[in-house]
Amino acid sequence: MRIGELAQRAGVTPKALRYYERLGLLEPGRSSNGYREYDESHLRAVLEIRGLAATGISARKSTPFLECLASGHDHGDDCVSSLAAYRDSITEIDQIIATLRARRALLVERLDAGASRTFTEERPMTDYTTLPAGLPVPEDDGAAAHLPGRALPSLAFRATDGREIDLGRLAGGRAIVYLYPLTGRPGVDLPEGWDAIPGARGCSTEACDFRDHFDELAAEGVTAVFGMSSQHTDYQAEVVDRLRLPFPMLSDEQFLLADALSLPTFAAEGHDRLYARLTLVIREGRIEHVFYPIFPPNTHAQQVLAWLRENPV
Structure with a gap:
């Protein structure tokens, strides 16, 4: 055959x-x-x-x-x-x-x-590697409906592995970029009322799900996976090490990608602006598919994997 x-x-x-x-x-x-x-x-x-x-x-x-x-x-x-x-x-x-x-x-x-x-x-x-029960489910407000088909701007972002990554110039295959608001650290409080914000909680669990299914994503033709937030690279590096992630994080402290593509953001106590949880499937410099809103985050990588299998290149 x-x-x-x-x-x-x-x-x-x-x-x-x-x-x-x-x-x-x-x-x-x-x-x-x-x-x-x-x-x-x-x-x-x-x-x-x-x-x-x-x-x-x-x-x-x-x-x-x-x-x-x-x-x-x-x-x-x-x-x-x-x-x-x-x-x-x-x-x-x-x-x-x-x-x-x-x-x-x-x-x-x-x-x-x-x-x-x-x-x-x-x-x-607080244990940030598990999700509490009763979290509010985010609703689709249409804030990402304009993204499929859009070209990625030529912007370089610092990665936790020391590279400068330009999402508009990624070569070969599909790349997955999941944007998240912020990750918590053991013993460090999250913003007041964090669990009441739909879609806010669960960044560490989402990262772990992408870690656990990294090989399967590669088998489906994914050539790169990146997590992206507005947190500083040093903070992200601690998360990569603590969770043993096989992929790097990208830092966008100035919200350059958000402004260039009109990506959804929100505010929380102590943070004037944070990325809303959203995942981009990038192919040949363009956004092929968008996952938004995302819930629950702790199984999101499996959702991405299922879409890849249903939509082979």
């Missing part, structure tokens, strides 16, 4: 198949005219990769399962090496959990020590 038929039967895009091929997970045959040729074994391999992705095992770590299928087993986890890969993934998660618990305990200890020197009454610490 040709690449288009395999993509359709497996529920992926041709770009995803080429990505798997670059990783060495698929080795298609070649016809006399040079076209890729696939068979049922390739279909089983792609379905196995997708099934593993649902468990959090990225395509890069699927080799033992594919080798197990290739050796004639009915299931990719019938082999000892596959079970070992499961255990390694569980151990990795356990290590991450242990590290986060240790870091959290240290932060709480330092917070308590600092608060005891400064305040007579301790205030409870």
Whole structure:
């Protein structure tokens, strides 16, 4: 079968198949005219990769399962090496959990020590990696309806990895830029009434969802992911490190992009202007698609992923 038929039967895009091929997970045959040729074994391999992705095992770590299928087993986890890969993934998660618990305990200890020197009454610490119940749902006010098809202006923004990124000159494939108002830090209060503002709460959870589905986005042809806010780069760098994000943040303290594209913003206590939560799909210097409003933010990357699969290039 040709690449288009395999993509359709497996529920992926041709770009995803080429990505798997670059990783060495698929080795298609070649016809006399040079076209890729696939068979049922390739279909089983792609379905196995997708099934593993649902468990959090990225395509890069699927080799033992594919080798197990290739050796004639009915299931990719019938082999000892596959079970070992499961255990390694569980151990990795356990290590991450242990590290986060240790870091959290240290932060709480330092917070308590600092608060005891400064305040007579301790205030409870807010956990910004989870969403509280009962948050107001934002409504579509039409503030982003003019954006699809617009060209990106040539503006350079400082990234947390030290680069200068011009969104109007991004080369190749699709890029995802999700704009958010601000991220909270453990032990630091958010603006008064923050949870009552529709769409404000959830920046850290949104970033974590893009982190957890980063490989799947790449498999669907996304060449770059950026988070963007008006916060200073140093503040954003702390978030990238603390949440272990595999992509950089962009800082737009002067709201240059907002002014150039008439993007929606809002005000909160202590902040005259903040970006409203909005995501741009950029292709060849233009806005191909806009997600606005966004709710809930903690599953937004999955919403973007579903759109990409429904709208392959």
